Amino acid sequence: MGMRRRTTTDGGGMDGGGGGGGMGGMGGSCYIYPATPATPGLTNADVTFNLGIDMQIPLTMDDGNTINMWGFTDNGGNMGMDGGGMGGGGTFPSPAMRVTQGDIIHTNLNVGMMWVHTIHHHGIEPEYRSDGVGHLSHDVANGTYTYQWRPAHAGTYFYHCHTNTVLHAEMGMYGALIVDPPEGPGTLFSGGPRYDVEAFWVVDEIDSSWHTLPWDAGTCGGDVGLNELNPDYFVITGVDGSGDSAMNTPPISATVQRGQKLLARYICAGYHPQKIRFGGLTGKIYASDGRPLPKPVSVTEIRACSAERYDIIFEPTERGTYLIETDIIHWVTGDVLGTTRTSITVV
Amino acid sequence: MDRRNFLKFSSAGIASALLGSTGLLSWAPRAEAATISKTFYITEGFITQPDGVDVYFRGFSPSTNNLTVPGAQMIVQEGDTVRITIVNTLGTSHSFKIDGVVDSGRIYGGQTRTIEFQVNKAGTYMYYDARNAPYNRLVGLHGGFAVMPKGSSDEVYAGSPNFVQQYFWLFHDIDPVWHNSIRNRRTPGTTYSPRYFTINGLSGRPPGSAGSGDPAIDAMHDPLSALHGHIGDRTLLRVLNAGQCQQSVHTHGNHMDWLTDNGQIRDEIWSKDCIYLEGNMGKFDAIFPFAPPPDAHPPVTTGVYPMHLHTEMSQTAGGGLYMFGSLTDIFFE
Ligand SMILES: [Cu+2]
Ligand SMILES: [Cu+2]
Numbered sequence: 202m203g204m205r206r207r208t209t210t211d212g213g214g215m216d217g218g219g220g221g222g223g224m225g226g227m228g229g230s231c232y233i234y235p236a237t238p239a240t241p242g243l244t245n246a247d248v249t250f251n252l253g254i255d256m257q258i259p260l261t262m263d264d265g266n267t268i269n270m271w272g273f274t275d276n277g278g279n280m281g282m283d284g285g286g287m288g289g290g291g292t293f294p295s296p297a298m299r300v301t302q303g304d305i306i307h308t309n310l311n312v313g314m315m316w317v318h319t320i321h322h323h324g325i326e327p328e329y330r331s332d333g334v335g336h337l338s339h340d341v342a343n344g345t346y347t348y349q350w351r352p353a354h355a356g357t358y359f360y361h362c363h364t365n366t367v368l369h370a371e372m373g374m375y376g377a378l379i380v381d382p383p384e385g386p387g388t389l390f391s392g393g394p395r396y397d398v399e400a401f402w403v404v405d406e407i408d409s410s411w412h413t414l415p416w417d418a419g420t421c422g423g424d425v426g427l428n429e430l431n432p433d434y435f436v437i438t439g440v441d442g443s444g445d446s447a448m449n450t451p452p453i454s455a456t457v458q459r460g461q462k463l464l465a466r467y468i469c470a471g472y473h474p475q476k477i478r479f480g481g482l483t484g485k486i487y488a489s490d491g492r493p494l495p496k497p498v499s500v501t502e503i504r505a506c507s508a509e510r511y512d513i514i515f516e517p518t519e520r521g522t523y524l525i526e527t528d529i530i531h532w533v534t535g536d537v538l539g540t541t542r543t544s545i546t547v548v
Numbered sequence: 549m550d551r552r553n554f555l556k557f558s559s560a561g562i563a564s565a566l567l568g569s570t571g572l573l574s575w576a577p578r579a580e581a582a583t584i585s586k587t588f589y590i591t592e593g594f595i596t597q598p599d600g601v602d603v604y605f606r607g608f609s610p611s612t613n614n615l616t617v618p619g620a621q622m623i624v625q626e627g628d629t630v631r632i633t634i635v636n637t638l639g640t641s642h643s644f645k646i647d648g649v650v651d652s653g654r655i656y657g658g659q660t661r662t663i664e665f666q667v668n669k670a671g672t673y674m675y676y677d678a679r680n681a682p683y684n685r686l687v688g689l690h691g692g693f694a695v696m697p698k699g700s701s702d703e704v705y706a707g708s709p710n711f712v713q714q715y716f717w718l719f720h721d722i723d724p725v726w727h728n729s730i731r732n733r734r735t736p737g738t739t740y741s742p743r744y745f746t747i748n749g750l751s752g753r754p755p756g757s758a759g760s761g762d763p764a765i766d767a768m769h770d771p772l773s774a775l776h777g778h779i780g781d782r783t784l785l786r787v788l789n790a791g792q793c794q795q796s797v798h799t800h801g802n803h804m805d806w807l808t809d810n811g812q813i814r815d816e817i818w819s820k821d822c823i824y825l826e827g828n829m830g831k832f833d834a835i836f837p838f839a840p841p842p843d844a845h846p847p848v849t850t851g852v853y854p855m856h857l858h859t860e861m862s863q864t865a866g867g868g869l870y871m872f873g874s875l876t877d878i879f880f881e
Contacts, residue, residue, distance in 0.1 A: 232754040232871060242846045305845055324821045326801050326841040329851035334800065336754045336768075336871060337852050351845035365870045367860035419868020422599055427864045428743050472859050474794050474824070492803060492819040506796035506824040507858035532794045532859055533740055533827065 230417035233364060234335045235317050235342030240349050241330055246307035248300055253277030253311045254318055255291025256416070258373065262434050263441040268412050270373035273320070273362075277311035277345070293439045294403060294470075295360075295376030302355045302382050302391075308348040310341050316416040317342040321363035322378055323508055324491045325350055333363045340364045355382040355390040356491030357466040357510040359403070365420055367427045371411055375470060377401060380491065389464060390493055394514050396464035400455040402477070404442070404527045404541050405470040406432030430472055435529055435539035442527070442541025449544065456546040463515040463545065465525075469505040473538065474530045478502040480523035482545065484513035517547040577701045581627035589635045590642050590655075590677075590689065591615050592731075597744045598751050599866035603724045604731040605688035608644075608675070612637050617749045618790065619675065619691030621716050621772070626670055626698040633662045640733065645678040646693055647829075654679065670697040670705045671811060672786040672833055674718075680730075682792065682828060686723075687730045690790040692716035704784060704807055704833045709817065711835050714784035715775060717855075719825065719874050720746045721791030721862065740792060745862040745873035748773045752863075754871040773876040777838040779849045787823075788831045795825040795862060797832075801841050801853030801878055804834035822858055838880065853878045 254277070258270040273295035300306050310320050317340040321333035327350035330338040339346070361375035382391040389396065408430050419425040440447045447453045457463045465484065469475050478501065485497045489511050503511055517523070523545045528537045588608040593615040595605050608619030612635070624630055632652075634644050639657040644650070650665040677689035694714070697703050702710040721742035729736040745751065750773065753759045753766035763769045775783055785804065787797055803819040809832050823832055840849050856863055856875035865872035 232756055234755070244845070321800075322843075324803075325843045326803075326853075328841065328844040328846075328848045329801070329853055331844075332800055332853060334854050337854060337877065349845055350843045353842040367863050367870050370860060419864065420870055422866070422869055424867030426867050427870070428861050428867050429741060430861055472861060474796075489818060490803060490821045494818060495816045504824065506794065506822060507860070508796060508798060508822045509820075509824070530794075532861075533742070533792050 229421055231421035232336070233317050233417070233420065234339045236339035237341055237344035237346045238339065240347045241328060243347060243349060244305060246349070247304035249307040249309060250298055251275065251277045251309045251311065252320065253290070254313065254316070255289060256316070257289070258291040258293050260293050260373075263444045263446055266409070268407060268409050268434065270412070271369065272373050273376060277309060293373040295374065297377040297379065298360060299379045299381065300352060301385070302352050302380050305349065305351050308350075308360075309345050310348065311345045312341045312343065314343045317364050318369065318374065319363045320348055320360055322348070322350060322358060322360045324358040324510070325352060325378070335364055352380040354491050355380045356488050357468065357512050358491050359468050359470065359508075359510070365417060368411065368414060368418055369416070371408070371430070371472070377403060377466070377468065379466070389487055389512055389514070393493055394487055395462065396514060397461040398455050398457050398463045399452060400463060400465045400545070401438050401452050402465055402467045402525065402527070402543065403438040403470045404468070404475055404477070404529070405436050406430070406473060406529045406539065407434040407436060408432045409434060432471075432473070432529065432538055435541045437527065437541040437543055442543065443539060445542070447541065447543040449546070454543045454545065456548060457515070457517060458548055459518055459520065463517070465513045465515065467503070467505070467511045467513060469507055469509045471529060472507050473532050474507070475505045475527050476502060476530060477505065477525065477527040479515075480525055480545070482515055482517055482523045484515045486511050486513050488512040515545065517545065520547050522546050577696065577699050578625060579699060581625070581629065583629040583631060584622075584624050585631045585633070586622065587633040587635065588619060588644070589614070589637055591637055597865060598753070598869055598872040601724065601866065603722060603744065604727045606638065606684070607688045608691055617688035618718050618720070621692045621694075622675075623694045623696060624667055625696040626668060627666070629664060629666050631662060631664045633660065635660045641679055642677045642684060642689065643679045644675060646673050646675045649673065651678065667695045670695045671808070672704070672788065672831055674788050674790065674829055674831070676790070676829070683726070683730050683736065685790060686792070687727055690718070692718050692786060692788055694786055705813055708807060709782075709805060709835060711782045711784040713777070713781060714786060715772065716748065716786045716788065717773065717797070718748050718788045718790060719795060719857070720749070721793045722746070742791065742793060743867060744865050745857070747874045747876055751865060751873055752871045752875045757872075767875065768877045770876065775836060775855070775876070775878040776881055777879070778881055779838055779840055781838045783836045783838060785834045785836055787825060787834065789825050789827055789829060792827045793859065793862065794827045794830070796822045796858035797825050797855070798822045798858040799836060799853070799855045799878065801851065801880065802837050802839055804836050806832065806834050808833040836878070841880075850880045852880065
């Protein structure tokens with residue numbers, strides 16, 4: 202570990218080899234397509250993110266247990282050593298990206314020699330080689346690749362790794378991605394509602410039995426259990442949500458004054474379906490998956506499937522504390538596996 | 549029972565059988581109602597999964613010497629009379645049902661039954677064996693069925709947004725232990741644990757793997773599953789779930805226009821990159837617009853993107869093998 206690694210910031214770099222995929226080349230890994238080619242049509246960016254990898258992110262749960270998470274760091278472009286995965290600096294979830302509609306964005310992903318990863322900006326629809334899907338372009342290994350994109354629609358998105366996705370996204374390799382309209386934060390989309398306060402509800406489940414697997418688990422075959430996600434922890438925006446840890450913890454929880462508008466950006470970041478309930482409040486969905494609804498819809502709860510996003514505006518009129526609970530529901534049985542809790546306090 | 553008594557099929561035979569029996573891309577409206585006749589043979593056998601394991605299935609097949617899962621896609625139009633003949637080649641009782649349209653009732657082992665019915669409501673349906681529910685459906689006795697609005701070639705329902713081509717995406721999840729119980733005429737007694745996941749009966753074969761690129765094996769290149777279009781080729785997706793798992797259907801490249809949900813026309817059309825698909829015969833219709841990918845810089849009109857279920861457990865086979873599950877590719881040509 203701690204091996205030397207190239208630091209490139211221009212999007213160029215050496216091919217990692219084995220671009221044809223298949224067996225071999227990376228120890229026990231199969232069907233990965235490592236390369237760091239030049240980005241087609243690369244131009245100057247308005248905003249650049251430099252992301253690295255951290256494969257050792259401890260997450261302590263309410264019961265005192267610590268689980269290992271993986272994630273992206275925001276120091277990928279600056280470290281000569283260790284930024285390829287062992288250098289720390291990672292958080293769960295990964296750092297949020299906040300950009301403005303119409304800006305040209307570069308996401309530089311720097312990956313070391315020990316594993317491969319990609320970034321897929323979920324809901325963003327770029328040129329396919331900036332989409333981060335290994336089997337259709339390449340996975341990033343041993344170098345830096347620049348994903349170039351220009352968001353056309355304001356709204357709520359997230360980004361995540363798309364290598365051995367079933368495992369890597371579950372391990373925590375995701376972060377929020379917010380596209381603001383040209384008006385800036387405070388407006389959901391041009392011509393859409395304004396808001397005064399913002400909350401982020403990124404609800405996910407963790408199966409701790411997956412969290413000792415190597416990055417390429419199962420890729421060459423063999424039963425490593427990735428068809429069964431049996432979660433034992435339930436998190437909201439990186440915090441154990443089963444108890445009180447996410448209560449009074451902005452920007453997960455929110456405090457709003459009567460007459461103010463609260464925007465909740467809800468992301469179903471797990472795999473099992475979810476149902477979120479607003480504790481007696483009625484909200485209005487103005488947008489979903491980064492697109493305005495033709496007509497806003499008033500709701501007291503929402504059912505969501507994996508990777509859906511909902512932008513909900515609350516205009517509470519009564520003082521009080523409202524419990525926001527999200528059930529994580531087994532994809533076959535419909536049983537509630539666990540629930541996360543946070544709160545809206547109206548003063 | 550000796551497995552040598554069973555037909556054993558690679559998935560290759562399945563896709564070609566499907567291809568031969570569909571009028572999918574060549575649908576043309578008719579001014580007059582017609583009588584559509586079709587014979588299905590209920591057969592059984594084994595299908596080899598991506599990890600090499602042979603799993604028992606039954607299917608609505610085109611001949612006695614064949615196993616086809618799912619059964620052939622059928623597209624008819626409002627007002628048509630449909631005459632289905634079911635030849636039950638097995639020793640067990642089966643049925644042919646389309647919810648709200650027709651139910652053959654019990655067809656004993658060795659029996660042949662012809663049913664005739666008129667279709668009056670445009671939409672996307674599943675035909676399936678409703679006996680011994682849900683087991684006979686799960687073991688493979690299901691297929692996609694569509695009714696076009698009368699005289700229309702480009703609508704899901706009268707007055708719907710238009711499309712220029714249509715596909716079925718029929719998803720399934722498979723627990724081989726359950727299939728084996730059904731084979732042995734026992735009611736499965738174990739907790740359902742799906743190990744294989746398919747789209748139109750096939751699973752993904754990523755580049756570099758055996759069978760990759762073979763349209764008869766690889767769901768990414770199956771002409772019934774992979775979308776091919778030029779800009780403006782608005783593509784209707786008739787999405788059905790024969791399995792038990794609730795899924796999240798996710799496209800890259802474009803959002804989908806979400807038109808119907810479990811047979812109901814939605815009040816408003818939402819533009820979504822993930823759509824909730826319920827288990828146990830959930831369904832929806834959506835249009836993949838083949839619009840230029842909106843966030844590309846510089847702008848592009850070509851490229852290739854995936855469709856995959858975001859319920860990522862469904863992207864595996866046998867507990868590993870990421871990308872050997874329910875996914876396909878979308879080609880902007
Ligand atoms: Cu990764
Ligand atoms: Cu995603």
